[in-house]
Each structure stands twice: as C-alpha cells, then as structure tokens.
Amino acid sequence: MKNVLALVIAALALPGFAFAADKPELRIGSVVAMTGPASALGLPAKNAIDLLQERLANDASLPFTVKFITYDDASDPTKAVNSVRKLVTEDRAHVVICCSTTPASMAILDVVTQAKVPNISLALGQSVIEPVKERYWIFKTPSTDQLQIAVLVDDMIKQGSKKVAFLGLEDSFGEGGWVAMQSVAKAKGVEIVAAERFARTDTNFTPQALKVRQASPGAVYIHAIPPSSALVQQALRRVGYTGPIYHSGGSANSAFLSIGKKDVDGALLGTTPVLVYTDLAGNNPLKPVIADFAALYEKRFNVPKVDIFPGQAWDAGNIALKAAAEAAKGGAKPDDVDAFRAALRDKIEATKEFVGVGGIFNYTPSDHLGLDARSTFIAVVKNDEFRLYDAK
C-alpha cells in the first residue's frame, strides 16, 4: 500500500518538477511600505503585486517561471535600502520595484545603480527619475506633479485666465507642487500673483484665503491633501472668492468630498485615469484595461472602488514582465543574472505604447516617466462624486 502511494506521488510530482526545471526563473523583487505612515500607498501596491502573482501562477505562456519576493520597508528609507541590498545580492532579483515614497526611492538610487539592477519606482517625485543621465537604471509608473499641473494650467489658459494664485502645504509635498508650478507657469507664460503656505495642523486658513482673494487671480491652485485642501477651499468661498479652484491629485479621494461637502462642488482636480475611467469615451484604449483591472482588484480584495495606488504597482509589474519576456526572446538568459538585468533594462526603456492602468507608457532614453497628457485627466466634483471634466 505504501509503495503504491509513493508511486502515485512520484507520478504526480514528476511532470510538475520537469516542467519547472525546463524554464528558467525570473525573480521580481519589490519593497513597499506595508506598515508605517505611507502604508496607505504601500498596502494597495502589495495587494496588486499579490494579484499579479496569483494570475501568473497558472500562466504557462511565459518563457520563464516568475518568483516574486516582497519586503516591507515600514515607510523607512533606511530599511528600504537594506531590503533592496538583500534583494540584489542574496535573492539575486532581476528587477526591483521600489519604493512607495519619494524619500525611500531616492535613498536606494545608489544601491541599484551600483549593482546595475533596473528599478521601477512607485513614488510621485520627479527627482526620482531626473536627471535621466544619472538615473540610467530607474523608471517610474506614477504620474508627476509637473504633468498634472501642466494639464490644469492649460485648462486655466483655455478658460481665459493668465493669473494664478498658489496655495500649498509647507512640507515636502507642498514644496514639490510649488517647484512644479513655478516651472510650468514660466513655460506657459502664466503669472503667479500670490503664493501662500499652510500646515496640515493649522486651525485657520482664512488669512491666506483673504490674501489670495485680494490678489484677484483668475484661478486658484491648491496643492494639498485633505483635510487642508478641502478646508482651504471652504475658506476661499467664505471670503468671497468665486472663481475656479484647481486641486492636485492629492485631493482625489473620498475624504476630500466628505469634508468639503457643498463647498467643494465644482472643484477641478488633476488626476490619473483610474478615478474617472467609467466616464471615458468608449474608444479610449485605457478604458477596457482599467475596467478589467478594477473588476479583478475589487473582487479579490473586496473594496467598493479601486483607487490610484494599486494600479501603479500593477503597471510596474506588467512592464517588467513584458520587458523580461522580450529580453528572453532576444536571447538573454535569466540564469546569467548580470547580463539579463542589463537586457531587461534596455527592454523597459524600449517600451512603446504600453497601455496600463495609470496611462499609456512610452519610455525613451530621455524620458523615464513615459506618460504624457493623454494619461492625465481633469476630474470635477459634481454632486459628491468625481466625474470626468470636459473642457469647453
């Protein structure tokens, strides 16, 4: 009886074993902030990577088996550096997806550059990929402040205002917005007539709002996250400002609506397509991709509506997979780790018209963001909901 059982097990296991041994192994390492202050960004990213892993488990079409190795950096750049070093040297990952925050992504630059490992960052900051010459191995999937502000400023000009007031948080997030706003305004010939700052823990935003109203701008841009962003809009309405108010993507969440209530009606926000994909035209190539991902993610993790963060990791994973498949097709062997890493990097940089959840990616040697205005949308708050804004 025992012998029979052993035979059966061997018979069952053998083909599986042979199948696994046939194909080389591709190792995708990722480090995200599953705990700590940035976990709101990192946890959805981890979920998306898990989802990708589950999908690939039954996929025999790839020329390799895929192994995912995921670590938590606890929102701490030092831990991110250690984890990436481990991925690169011990786990011998072919590509790294790291990290959720800009500080962590900046901290690991040296590690991946010296080890010559391609890295796809999930952070917002433009400094992660620029200057491109020094960021040879680094790519990223989330949109940038610069791109979103440029689209918003284009709309301001279209609405006939050439004077804008800036209101921003006085932390690194607000500073990023301020730097981006200055360069966009200069490029597009828009005058910044007022620039006011505030903190998340402030108890009163009226003085700044008053100053802004008295500068009589044609439009106001608020670079903050809720509650501040919604409270600043309330303050602007309270002091009698009636013009258009634009917000960064940092406000594109339900907290903004529940805090601002009636006062944020008509607010315009720069955002990625995920937020408004149901309103996109039927022939937009992004629509089916996002709808598929949203359905998958919402079902698997039982969330009512997918937000922007899981899509960024999902895109990063898929771009890496596609590049790896092409590298393998080009003759690179995953078992020769160093050569495969270099080939993989070249294939990522050669990504053309890749339709992802966060937009349409076109990486080039001079652009490691890969997104353009086709991937950036303006949402408008209408009856407590984000809808696609179509400019007239």
Place this chain on the structure above:
Amino acid sequence: MDTALFLLVDGLTNGLVYALLALSLVLTFTVTRVVNIAQGEYVMLGALTLADLLQGRFPGSVYLLVGGLALCVVLDARRWRSDWKGALLFAAGMLLAAVGAVALAKGALALQLPVVAMMLVALLLVAPIGVLIYRFTVHPIPDASTIVFVIISVGVSMSVQGLGLLIWGASPYPVDPVASGGTLLGPVFVPYQSFVILVVALASMGGLYLFSEYTLVGKALQASAMNRLGAQFCGIPVAKAGGLAFLLAAAFSAISGMLLAPLITANYEMGFMVGLKGFVGGAMGGLIDYPFALLGVMMVGGLETTSAYLASAYRDVLVFGLLIPTLLWRNARQRAEAR
C-alpha cells in the same frame, strides 16, 4: 477694512480655543508642577470621540479608558497581600467604572442624542483619561523635578498620539457643528460655531473661577497650588488634588477640541500644535498667572492670523518666536522682584 475685521474675528476665535488650553496648563502646573506638553492630546481625544459618537461608531477612547482602568488594577496588585479587602473593593470599583463607560457610550449611540448631549458624553469619557495618566506618570514620583515631568509628558504625548493613530487611523473625520451656518456681521461672514466657541469658552472660564473661589474642594485646590507643603499640613490630600487638576485640565482641553473640530475636522495629529500654542500663551503668565495667560493666548491668536495674512510661510516662526522675548521679559521682572 474687511480684512482687519476678518482677522479680528478669526484671531479671537483661535485665541479662545487656545485659552482653554492655557487654562489647563496653568491649572496643572500650579497644582502638580507638571509642564504638560501632552495637554494638546486631550484636544485630539475629545474631538475624535465626539466625531465617533456623532457618526454612530463606538468611541475609540473607551478602549483607552478601559485599558487604563485595567492597568490601575494591575498596579494595585501588591496591595492584595496586605489588605485584600481594600484591593477587592478597588478592583470592583474600577470594573464598575469600565462597565459604566461602555454602557454610557452604547446608550448614547442607541439614543442618538443631540450634539450638545453628545459633547457631554464625550467629556465624561475623555476627562477621566487625564486622571489615569496622572496615576501612571505623576503619582508614583510626586517629588520629581520639573524637568523630569516635562520629559515624561513628551513621552505621554507621543504615546497617546501613537494610540490615536492606531485607533482612528490617519484619515480626518468631519464633525457637525453645534449650530450650522452663520451670519453676516457687516462684510464678514461669521460661522455660528465661532459664537458657540465664545460662549462655551467664557462659561468654562467663569465656571472654573466660581469653583475655585466658592467651593471647599476648589479652595483646597487653590491651597495646594499656592503652597504644597502647607496644604499638606492642613490636611489637604495633595495627591488627590493633583488628580483633580489633571481631570479638570483634561476636561477643558477636550472641550476645546470639540469646539475646534467642526472648523478643522478631527484627526490624530491635531492636538499637539494647539497644545504648544496654548503653552506659548500660558508662558506669558509664567504658567501661574491666569489673566496674563489669557492675554498671552489672545496675542498668540491675533499674531497668528495677522502673520498668516502678511507672510504665511513664517507664521509659526513668528508665533513661537514670541516665546523668546516673553521669557526674557519674565526673567527680567522676576529679578527685579527678587531685588
């Protein structure tokens, strides 16, 4: 002209919110010599508890309260050997208090009380946390130096804020005001909530004054504030007076948080800054002088709104910069008095 009016109204509103904080700080410092950096955290607890109650969630501060009561029983464990009857009685009392708190929260949720009643319930749930913190951090070392207490209170502030993040998460909660809407005073739109803040702050201050002038307990509190040793010789239980001071201080700060929350939403990190600004105001009176502390917070409120208008990037620098000339002036005055 409108600008000046707007700034005046806002400066006054903010000043009154800080005033309740400054009162709490002066009260705690005079009775226990604790410079309570953690005072602002009761602002956060009050605001978030009210948000929970109004939105029909079980208030998270009850977990803090029940946990604290349990810890009290644990700390009392040594007594079981020598005086088990007393210890049993104490444990039963704590259990009763815990059950009472849970019942109060559940009852208030079931009845869906109006905002003002919910504020009272939140007050009853948050204020005792002040006593518990006194029991854990000050009571065991009554003769420690002021600097030790300052360091302890920084630790308390960090822990309570961390617990707040754990219980409520990082998202902000909108809170309904006592009265929504507002009125036009000349060109200035003033929310009714600002009037509520004015009335409640003045009533609380008046209440504290009457309590300490006209009741025996209040007088005992004053006596322990003036001369700890002397009060002890007169038979005043100074340790209990300290607990009472922490209770009242927590209550005042929680009220301030509940008044502030409708204006800026409730979130786990809202308290610390408010506490510090109350401290800057309180420092005007050397943390012992109520009228000067009030004057100080009004200056802080006014300076804050004015500087936010004139140079918003530097407003906190200016407010905290006020502390330095204040301390120099106090120091000079003290020296003059000593001479």
